[in-house]
Amino acid sequence: MDKWLRNNNVVKGIALVIGILLWVVVHLDVQTTSSGNTGSTLRNQTISNVSIVAKYDQELYSLRSIQPAEVTVVLSGRSDAVRKVDTAKIRVELDLTQMKSGVHSLPVKVIGAPSTVTAEATPAFVRAELEEMQMKQVPVTINVAGTPAEGYKAGQPVVKPTRVQVTVPESQINAVESARGEVSVDKANGAVTKQVKLVAYDKNGKKIDGVINPQVVDVEVPITSPLKAMPLQVKFVGRPAQGFSVASVTKPEQVTVFGPQDILDKMEFYDGLQIDLNGLKEDRSLSVDVPLKKGVTRVDPAKAEIKIAVVPSATKVVEKVPITLIGQSEGYTAKLISPEGSQLAVTVEGAPALLDKLKPQDIQAVVDVTNAASGTQELPITLNLPPFLMQAAQQPALKAVVEITANQPSKPVTGGESTETPTAPPAGGSGSPTPSPTPVPSPTASSGTATITPTQSKSSESSGAPAGGDGKKTN
Template sequence: MDKWLSHPTSLKIISLVIGILLWAVVHFDSEKSPNTVASLTETKVIDAVKVEATGLDDKNYALRVIEPSTIRLTVRGTASNLVFATPDDFQVTVDVSGAKEGRQVLPVTVSLPRGIERIGVEPSVVTVELEKMVTKEFEVQITTEGQPANNYKLGEPIVKPNNRVHITLPEDRMDDVGFVGANISVEGEEDTVNEKKLKVNVLDKDGNEMNDAQINPSVVEVEVPITKPFKKLPLQLGLTGKMPDGLAISSFQPSVDQVTIYGPQEMLDRYDFYDGLSIDLSKLKQSGTMELNIPPEDGIASVDPNKVTVDYTVVPAATKVLPQLKVGLIGLSDGLKAKLVTPESGMLDLPIQGAPNMLKDVGVQDVQLIADLSGLGPGSHVVPVEIHLPRFIEDHLDGPLSVTVEITDASHPPDAGQTTGKADSGASTGDAASGTGSQTGGAALSGGGETAQGNDQQQAVQPGEPNEQTGQETVPSGGPNGQAAHTDAAVEGSEGTGGMSADAGTGTSTDAGGSTASGG
């Protein structure tokens, strides 16, 4: 027996039996009925349970009032069920699906957690008031914030698909609407703001958002034009290279001759024409059409159009010779005079080539031959000749063209034996009676193409007196039309070099090139 009592399993069984007996003793009450012995339920009062409306037709009605908005609820359940139930588990609703406009009294419905029963509801009915909904059309107002870049100008915002929306509100609140629209930022924008989607807001007259407003559509697409200053300019196409041997351009027609550029005004003011495009003539071997992009230069926002199409015709080249073109001298330093040594006449023949239809219209007046004497001092110099021709006309030379120029110091007086001022000296003399041999207008009298730095007009010189004033050669820069420059050769009156002769009877002097000046 002692062995059995000391066994662990026996001890567990005995402990369980004793525990059951003790529980029965504690809960047994001989004065009460068996049904109440094991009763553990409690009663609980829940104040201020909110009443929610269900079944509302919010397209036609707005719920304005529920009175009272909360009720007092009495429930019963076990202590554990009441403890673990949350406030959200107790729901009180009123069904307004069948309600009409105005005030009416409706019963409430209570929903409780499982294991809890309702004892009482105070009150069991509530008063509801429904307001009829109305819809009104409003214009969408778009307000911009900030400033575009470069002081560009803002245009009027555009709302797509249109600038109208429908607002639905209770009838008694419709008059409170103060603003229907949206805000958009344009700070630092350089281009038109496109396809920006914005949510439409409804504000009352005090600037407060009306959250109960129904908006259709609630999102709109907005475009804000940003206008840039613009300027129209001639379009210049640059040409590089030379046409392939034996070929020439007979027609060259771009689709546009001017473009419009957009950008800050200070940048536009720097442009008088728009270039930057070049065409390599060496690649044009047959007639055709080419398309060129017109990129915006630095500081320019855009160019319109951004492409140009050029139609051109290539034909076999023809040649011809332009005879006796005068070589102009430019860039001579002060105090120096220059004379063409080779060619002595100051004239050159120039072979040119081009399309026959263009070549036939090119004359002497369309060509410039320029020798630049900049930086040259006294002495003999071989100077390259710059040839300026009309567009699509080329020279037909075997090599570079050059001339030999003799530069002397104009301030150094000539030798006494060079001029005597007398008629029989072989130099220039005037009429002894009139005592003058004047030249005006700076005409070219030196057959050798001599030029000197000095005044533009030759003063009258008495026979035998040296002339210390010289004329200055002037060679205009010419223009894009390729007009040849006119050279005013320098003249020395009584100190001429033998290129001027004088008639003692008439006082008329004649240069080697055929120019005349009257002395009397």
């Protein structure tokens, strides 16, 4: 060994090998260090305007405010780790689950960053105010929109339930007034039934964000044609069997008629229902369809329940029935010659109960002088009797003697005092005075004569009575 070490060539060879080894070691360490330094380089990444998500019991509380509502998040770590972070998954939470109502200052927490990266929020603390939720019961209001089909009307909506509960923050509880919804009845010709979603409103008609229970209600809007209540008139024709009379009739007093408004406006009563009394000897109960007149869509009730009471007839003589003259032509005077006193006795047949109530003024005795010639004429007397009463068969035909004379024109008296009342001449000119017509006396029961004015009077007819007592003329 000593010999080798003393040999210069050997020493040079060893030195060369050591030098090569040192060169290799040095270069390998530099490359390793360089590679390690590249992966361990630190990096920061800033994420701005990250919204804070508050966690709290939303059934009991409302988040009234949070300041600030957004924070800045800074990610720190090795470059390769920071680059791999999905910033869309980064979120910031504020835990208020253990807090009561009031203002709280709490730290925020960054969620979504991997463990190899440090995430910090700026600011780290925020102020949040929780408000207690309160409940209020309010009425449901339904707005009916649109126009129904022609001739129809929308009625009041029927809502189930009529009241709901609205839950809002305590500061808004006094402002809540109603829960509203809307139903369209446009072009509808029948009832509209819908489920309607409700929205809470305040006293000023502004929407309020709140929880409504139930939020959906059942609504029905009735659609009807215009209606009008009016009396029902029933016409009775014929007469009961001989020896019997109608004592009373029970029927609906009025009906409700549905149809276009212009048709209803022209109707004061509803008629068209006719009952035949021919041959009746006993009580009768009928259920009769009420006919639909032109333009009428519905009548309520659709059937009329009618009860007719029939009893044996009785007779009654009614004295001092006044006689009325009608139909006098202008320029003629009619004077009743007989019966004397312008009165007559009438024998009436009917139910005993109706006869007991009958008075002379309930009977109209009419003499029609229309188209009668001048002179003394014998004319028939027509009787108008209350319903279900008739002139007794045993009474002979009633006649009246009437004297008809033409009125004489008035002549001025010369050289003497005039009996006529002059009228003033027209203003600004002269003219002969115009005589006023001689007053015509009205008929009186006690004078024995009756004089009528030129205006024709009408005899009243009782609607809904049988022959002889239904408003038809009986001679």
